[in-house]
Amino acid sequence: MSSRLPSAPPVLPGFTYSSILGSGGFADVFLYEQETPRRRVAVKVMLSGYADQAARDVFSAEADLMAQLSTHPAILTVHQSGVSADGRPYLVMEMCPSSVGDRYRRERLGVAEVLRIGIAIAGAVESAHRAGVLHRDIKPSNILQTAYGNPVLSDFGIAAVIGTVAPEQSVGLSVPWSAPEVVSGASQGDIASEVWSLGATVYSLLAGRSPFESSGSDNTPAELMTRISRAKLPPLDRSDVPERLEVVLRRAMSRRPDARQRSALEFARELQMVEAELGIAQTQPDIAVDEWAHAAVSDPVDRTRQTAIRQVDPGRRPRRSRPVPSEAASADDARTVVRESVGSPGRSTTGRRVAEPRRSRRSAVILSVAAATVVLAAAVTTVVLTAERDDGTIPVVNDIAATIEDDMAVFSWSSEDAVEGDNFVITSSDGRESIQRTTEYRMDGTPGDPVCVTVTVRRAGRLGEPSAEKCIDLPDGAG
Numbered sequence: 001m002s003s004r005l006p007s008a009p010p011v012l013p014g015f016t017y018s019s020i021l022g023s024g025g026f027a028d029v030f031l032y033e034q035e036t037p038r039r040r041v042a043v044k045v046m047l048s049g050y051a052d053q054a055a056r057d058v059f060s061a062e063a064d065l066m067a068q069l070s071t072h073p074a075i076l077t078v079h080q081s082g083v084s085a086d087g088r089p090y091l092v093m094e095m096c097p098s099s100v101g102d103r104y105r106r107e108r109l110g111v112a113e114v115l116r117i118g119i120a121i122a123g124a125v126e127s128a129h130r131a132g133v134l135h136r137d138i139k140p141s142n143i144l145q146t147a148y149g150n151p152v153l154s155d156f157g158i159a160a161v162i163g164t165v166a167p168e169q170s171v172g173l174s175v176p177w178s179a180p181e182v183v184s185g186a187s188q189g190d191i192a193s194e195v196w197s198l199g200a201t202v203y204s205l206l207a208g209r210s211p212f213e214s215s216g217s218d219n220t221p222a223e224l225m226t227r228i229s230r231a232k233l234p235p236l237d238r239s240d241v242p243e244r245l246e247v248v249l250r251r252a253m254s255r256r257p258d259a260r261q262r263s264a265l266e267f268a269r270e271l272q273m274v275e276a277e278l279g280i281a282q283t284q285p286d287i288a289v290d291e292w293a294h295a296a297v298s299d300p301v302d303r304t305r306q307t308a309i310r311q312v313d314p315g316r317r318p319r320r321s322r323p324v325p326s327e328a329a330s331a332d333d334a335r336t337v338v339r340e341s342v343g344s345p346g347r348s349t350t351g352r353r354v355a356e357p358r359r360s361r362r363s364a365v366i367l368s369v370a371a372a373t374v375v376l377a378a379a380v381t382t383v384v385l386t387a388e389r390d391d392g393t394i395p396v397v398n399d400i401a402a403t404i405e406d407d408m409a410v411f412s413w414s415s416e417d418a419v420e421g422d423n424f425v426i427t428s429s430d431g432r433e434s435i436q437r438t439t440e441y442r443m444d445g446t447p448g449d450p451v452c453v454t455v456t457v458r459r460a461g462r463l464g465e466p467s468a469e470k471c472i473d474l475p476d477g478a479g
């Protein structure tokens with residue numbers, strides 16, 4: 001909650017004001033009762049000091065962007081947007097009774113719950129990436145919990161289109177959860193920095209504090225930035241956190257971006273492995289896996305692009321499982337700060353709003369407008385996210401056979417229960433994912449090592465339960 005007094009709630013036709021829910025740096029969030037349909041909604045209203053034309057544009061761009069993305073079960077639902085009679089833009093959103101950001105410092109969250117949250121949010125981030133959108137402000141306070149207790153990612157206010165953020169542009173920055181290359185200004189954000197923020201967020205939920213904050217030390221943003229740049233992650237001091245989870249988080253928060261998980265999905269998969277090791281039910285991340293997400297091919301080493309989806313032509317026999325990436329595809333202050341351009345690092349050393357928030361925000365707003373405009377142009381036609389729930393009718397593959405042919409592993413299964421239009425999503429042990437219609441999958445790997453897959457039926461845009469993992473050892477000398 002902000003130290004400033006909240007602004008006056010605007011009069012909105014069709015809505016009755018109830019109470020204040022919270023305040024951010026640029027907006028207040030109020031509880032209103034909507035008349036039709038009758039329901040309680042959260043209304044985020046931009047402060048009048050920021051409500052110029054550019055701000056109005058970005059607010060409505062954020063609304064459009066979130067409306068596109070928010071069919072995802074782990075992204076906050078936006079119902080509508082508008083401009084109040086006193087000229088302030090507002091977003092009408094699903095009302096969320098609690099926030100993970102409020103909870104994690106007050107109560108000790110269980111490992112199972114943190115894993116569930118981490119996997120769900122990683123699924124949301126992966127889906128945004130596949131729509132070509134970076135969130136750029138992943139942190140505990142941007143994870144709300146719905147009335148059903150489900151975590152949802154909110155606040156796409158400073159989202160950007162993957163690969164379009166120019167180095168000289170300003171960027172919102174929540175220091176404690178930002179990657180070293182972002183706090184140093186070397187990067188304006190990419191998939192690797194989002195993986196860091198996911199790791200930092202999960203770490204925070206377990207530790208009850210952000211990763212580089214330590215009690216009894218100087219936790220000013222400048223000091224935090226120095227510690228983040230060294231990236232020496234302190235171990236979590238919890239006996240119920242398995243070593244494997246610490247390894248996953250250390251990897252996500254590796255100093256070198258290319259040492260991190262290659263995608264939010266890979267991060268989610270590693271958290272699932274921890275669930276499996278702990279013997280708790282596996283959480284399934286909801287991922288958009290429609291054709292648009294894997295139509296194009298780009299440079300596999302370009303970390304600003306989405307990787308790991310491979311479209312297999314059913315008419316051709318796949319030879320190798322090499323990935324074909326797609327293109328479309330103060331420390332306790334949780335607030336986003338706005339950093340000026342890379343060339344002015346001195347402006348970035350505050351954990352609260354920078355000294356000239358209005359001007360800085362304006363830069364971010366302009367960036368967001370530009371980004372969101374591009375997003376909207378692309379997203380309207382390309383984002384196809386799943387909205388239906390699995391009613392239990394999607395079959396589960398339970399008969400995977402594995403053989404070796406030409407030194408390669410060949411996995412095959414039956415399609416008895418499949419219907420017209422079903423696809424199979426194959427997740428292999430090297431973290432790759434592919435989607436295909438055929439019932440055979442070939443992969444290579446390191447000679448003598450095992451390779452494993454799980455197969456999941458995808459029906460009408462909805463994923464079923466994954467199969468059990470099937471493994472086979474590659475022969476020595478395979479290549």
Ligand SMILES: Nc1ncnc2c1ncn2[C@@H]1O[C@H](COP(=O)(O)OP(=O)(O)OP(=O)(O)O)[C@@H](O)[C@H]1O
Pocket residue numbers: 001021022023024025026027028029042044076093094095096097099141142144154155334335336
């Ligand atoms: N949909 C919602 N339902 C209930 N409460 C909400 C909702 N959205 C936001 N809030 C509350 O309002 C507060 C302010 O939200 P807002 O998104 O403006 O700021 P923030 O994310 O905390 O900070 P900043 O935007 O500066 O990073 C949140 O901390 C949360 O407690």
